[in-house]
Amino acid sequence: HADQMEKARIGVLRLSSSAPVFIAQDKGYFRDAGLEVELKFFDAAQPVAVATTTGDVDVGITAFTAGLYNLAGKGTLKIIAGMSRDRPGYPLIGYFASNKAYEAGLKTPKDLAGKRIAITQVGSSFHYSLGLLADKYGFKLSDMKLVPLQSMSNMAAALKGETVDAALLPVSAARKLMDDGEVKHLGWVGDETPWQVSGVFAGPKTLADKELVTRLLSALQRAEREYHDVVLATVKDGHAAIDDKTKPLLAIIGKYTNLPVEQVAGNCAYIDPQGRLDVKNVDDQIKWLQAQGFADKGYDAEAIIAKDYVKAD
Amino acid sequence: MDLIADHISHRFGTLDVLDDVSFTVAAGEVVAIVGPSGCGKSTLLSILGGLLQPCAGQASLRGAPPSESLNPLTFVFQDFALLPWSTVAENVEFPLLHSRLSAQERRAAVDDALRRTHLSDFRAAYPKQLSGGMRQRAGIARALAVRPALLLMDEPLSALDSQTRELLLEDFVRLLAEGSMGAIYVTHNLEEAVRLADRIVVLSRRPGRVRDVVSVPVPRGERGALAAREHLLPLQNELWHLIRAEAIDAEREVQHA
Amino acid sequence: MDLIADHISHRFGTLDVLDDVSFTVAAGEVVAIVGPSGCGKSTLLSILGGLLQPCAGQASLRGAPPSESLNPLTFVFQDFALLPWSTVAENVEFPLLHSRLSAQERRAAVDDALRRTHLSDFRAAYPKQLSGGMRQRAGIARALAVRPALLLMDEPLSALDSQTRELLLEDFVRLLAEGSMGAIYVTHNLEEAVRLADRIVVLSRRPGRVRDVVSVPVPRGERGALAAREHLLPLQNELWHLIRAEAIDAEREVQHA
Amino acid sequence: MLDRADVTESPAGDATEVARPVRFRGAGFTPATSRHAGWLALAAALAVWQAAGSLAPVNPLFLPTPVAIARALYQLAISGVLWQHVSVSLLRISAGWALGTASGIVVGFAIGLSRIARSIGISFVSALFPIPKIAVLPLLILWLGIGEAPKVATIALGVFFSTTISVYSGVDAVPRNLIRMAQSFDVPFATIVRRVIWPGALPSILAGFRITASVALMLVVSAEMIGAETGIGTFVLQAGNLMQTDQLMAGIVILSAFGLAVGKLISLLEARLLHWR
Amino acid sequence: MLDRADVTESPAGDATEVARPVRFRGAGFTPATSRHAGWLALAAALAVWQAAGSLAPVNPLFLPTPVAIARALYQLAISGVLWQHVSVSLLRISAGWALGTASGIVVGFAIGLSRIARSIGISFVSALFPIPKIAVLPLLILWLGIGEAPKVATIALGVFFSTTISVYSGVDAVPRNLIRMAQSFDVPFATIVRRVIWPGALPSILAGFRITASVALMLVVSAEMIGAETGIGTFVLQAGNLMQTDQLMAGIVILSAFGLAVGKLISLLEARLLHWR
């Protein structure tokens, strides 16, 4: 395909939930599909969506946030595929309590009602997860006192310093705190409230290039299938096996996420082998965000999904 | 070249400042303008020099200015108006920069002006380094360098201490005797007026009107002698009595801002 | 109460300003200090009034000050030194606030001082509303209010225009004639010195030394008449010739900063 | 004995020669504002902006129209959210500003009056002043927790340094002759400070308020980035995060209005306290 | 004919009475800095700080000791990371500052010289000046992408408004008598602007530089919050996020040093360009 190599820039975070992207890049699946892909790394979900809007990247792969939906609602980008999901058995994001709050009786996710809980930003995926939790246990979101702290590390510090009762943290960030006994684990979001966490999206210019999008999605799916069949299949108790078959893939993920293989193995996001998107859940997310006032009114999942490309559940 | 103040009136907003002022300054004549504070002397001089447009009447010139004059009506300012960022020589050269003179002629004009004001040794000094007297000398050198037909001087000595004032007054007498240059000399100081002027225009309190025009009886060249000074003291005294009441009124005025 | 300048010398850093200055001002006497610019007149006055410590020698007092005097040595400043945020009356009252006077006595003192300086109608005015002359009158009223034994005046008229200066000079003559108050009057202006002082101390150029002490031949009370003025003109002239050369040198000094 | 000259003038020179007016050369260099034109220009700019947004194909995401912003503002106002945000921020600003100003005035006066305080104070102030306060925020959070304290402290810190500088500059700028005057009347130290130095430094202190007000406004936005739920800064940051640009612009308009209002207030204060100028 | 008085004085009054010196009352109110004391105080403060950190049980997380900070700085320096961060930020600051200053000078002069520009300009500047630039950052990112452009633009914007204000204040402050003087010699407009107004406004413009330098320093930290990988602001924010307080303090020290250096530079510039003052 060398004669028709097309260039594409993909915006991602260095998180294991983007594992297929790293695999496709590292094992040359993009190249095989005639794409010369440049990965652009970001430190938060929000800028990925903005960069897709402004054309700094052609395709973005990251978690769904209110900001992303609002951009999509204004027609500057559309979702073209699903990526990771929170699902039982795949620990990704956890509820964690400070030691003091734990002593005082915060033992399960249900007890989070009435507590001070750190999140990154309002309208973030953490915020939404808590909304789902509130719905599940029948209390109001406003019963919890949410403290936006902008970054994971601020949240970790606040939890350690016991200035908040609880926080949602990715397992990669929480592992060390847990092992050191500085925070207490309450449960996993995937176990409590499964949902579609992240996806693939592109701006109008990219969407118009059908050839490019199709090739990109097929290369991604090839990687997703491999990741699913090789790695996810071995997951037991939230841990993937480290053996001759999984090791090369885990090493690739570790390389891009700057994590040792052991940690990667304990931190495997569930990803649909066919890159499907839970459209119903996306619509629920939008409705919820609109109800909270974080998303502008007047659009639904239909309006922001590129139907030509998306495979619905 | 005569300068004619032709029924000049002026007001700032609602404040009547000048009311129908007329007089003529003949070529080479030195006319002093005296009057109480705030009577419009500076306003009048600005109008005569073309820096302000009067509300009524006009300033006009009759006869051609001397051909060598680069700026027939040239001001000397009370506060010297030297560019503080330029040396004495640069200040004197400043009005010549855009003139028709060649660089060499310009240099010659600057040198000549500095020499006549005894500033040759100070050409490289900045204004802040100089005493007030030397600064005003630089202002005068700058005025002389453009070879004026008529000097418009607005209280040129009032910012100086008495001794410096006396020294510069002696210089003015000398400079005004040298050429054919005339002058309008605005001042509060009756002694200066009496020692420098051919005629003295006395303005009334605001709105300024011409109250009187007085000729000084001793010719300008002969006023250096002590006897002449004693002779002029009564004239000065009489002028003082003419304006004293108005000076008191002017002084006791309160500004409501 | 006599004030004695007792072999006073002073230097600022490496600059010798005063060199062994001695003289005495008797109670009730008016002494003028004249000298070229920068010769240390202001420095000397500051030392005499206790605002500056001399490097050598000292200022001292002999005899008790009048018992009613609240501030025997009282300054009148060249730039008036009025508090711009206070009215005329408040300015005059300012030095009385911490005095032993009761509120009523204070009010009486202020009223009296304002009356003597013809400021009664201006008690509520702020300095910025007043002409320079009225401001200096307020400065004088403030000085009078503390009933000084000796006024220390540093060129009190030099910031004023000639006509205002003449008017205030007339007031000084009157005020100094009224009581038993003495004065040291620093000035550049020989006419002022000759008209106001009993004796004139002439300082040399920097470092200031006492060059001469001259008595004015006409008694203070008789100097108003035109004849007396004509009689004093030669004295003034002679003083001028005494310091003229030094005045020229002082003027031509360049500051290297 | 006055020798009257002929007032009705018969000047030398040929009287039949025509007189020509002196040429006017004093034009220009006096630009005055006309309030009128300013408002007109603002209105025109808004109109063009609105037209660009509603006619041309400018995505309102990139530049919401004035009408959209006004609508967002209106909805904020009637829902009461606006007042909540504004009042919370106002409280933080007031507390921080008051704290910073009070301590700044004390330290500024000390530096202005005492030789020891000056030597020490000036080196500390000049070393710490240039540090962007936003960089210190993490430390403040570490020291003071994530409640109101670090937010107020951030504002106070920013205000403190500016105030200190303007106060001691103000004290330095009090005319020495006024102090000498007071000394010449044996006025006691405390009275000199209260009745000469304080009013003399006031113009500079008030000018400093103008700066510190804008510093406080800027820092409240930074401070509310972390752990705040309400506040106009939070609101603006949230709108930015959520890409709700009309809300963002509404927030910016509020901040601008607030800045203008404070500026006006200080002008009034100046007119009142400095009427003697 | 001078009537010499007796110079050796025999004053009236009882000469046997003892003379007492005039009491000195001019003390105080002349606080001078002694550089010495400043450095000493800084050194003392550092010593106390170090002692507190290493002796008393102050957790170094809360307040890293000076030695720890110095160590962090040293390691940053030898690893070359420091220069990378500093140079990237410096580039952003220079670009933004130059852009903002150039446009600010142009607009400031226009406002100072032209009646129309003044009427329009002043209302815009006063409406936009108080807006915290950090609030506008999301918009700038939307407009300009997430590369260098919005960072430079943020700095330029902050610098622009301050510069504009200081420039037109400077033009306004040029003594009118100098302009009248030039007009009285028929000096052409352009020459007046170049040789009278420009040098006359320069002191105020340079004083403005002092402010804009600190504005630029502050804004680079804010601007680097978003989408930057290197830069001293990024470094500080990251250290703050990771609670590496020694690194954070090292970054703060660098910012402070940078601010002091720029201040010094402007002082030199002033000494050179304004030697005539």
Ligand SMILES: Nc1ncnc2c1ncn2[C@@H]1O[C@H](COP(=O)(O)OP(=O)(O)OP(=O)(O)O)[C@@H](O)[C@H]1O
């Ligand atoms: N540009 C101006 N706008 C408004 N009023 C002015 C202006 N210039 C001068 N005046 C007022 O006009 C009056 C006359 O001013 P002018 O300066 O001509 O008087 P003057 O005789 O020169 O006074 P002085 O003796 O104090 O120099 C004064 O009352 C002054 O306040």
Ligand SMILES: Nc1ncnc2c1ncn2[C@@H]1O[C@H](COP(=O)(O)OP(=O)(O)OP(=O)(O)O)[C@@H](O)[C@H]1O
């Ligand atoms: N505080 C000071 N520090 C250093 N030099 C000073 C100080 N005060 C005055 N001088 C210098 O001392 C000299 C004498 O100053 P002083 O003011 O006493 O002179 P003066 O006779 O009053 O002058 P003038 O006639 O100009 O008022 C001057 O050269 C002056 O520059």
Ligand SMILES: [Mg+2]
């Ligand atoms: Mg005038």
Ligand SMILES: [Mg+2]
């Ligand atoms: Mg003096």
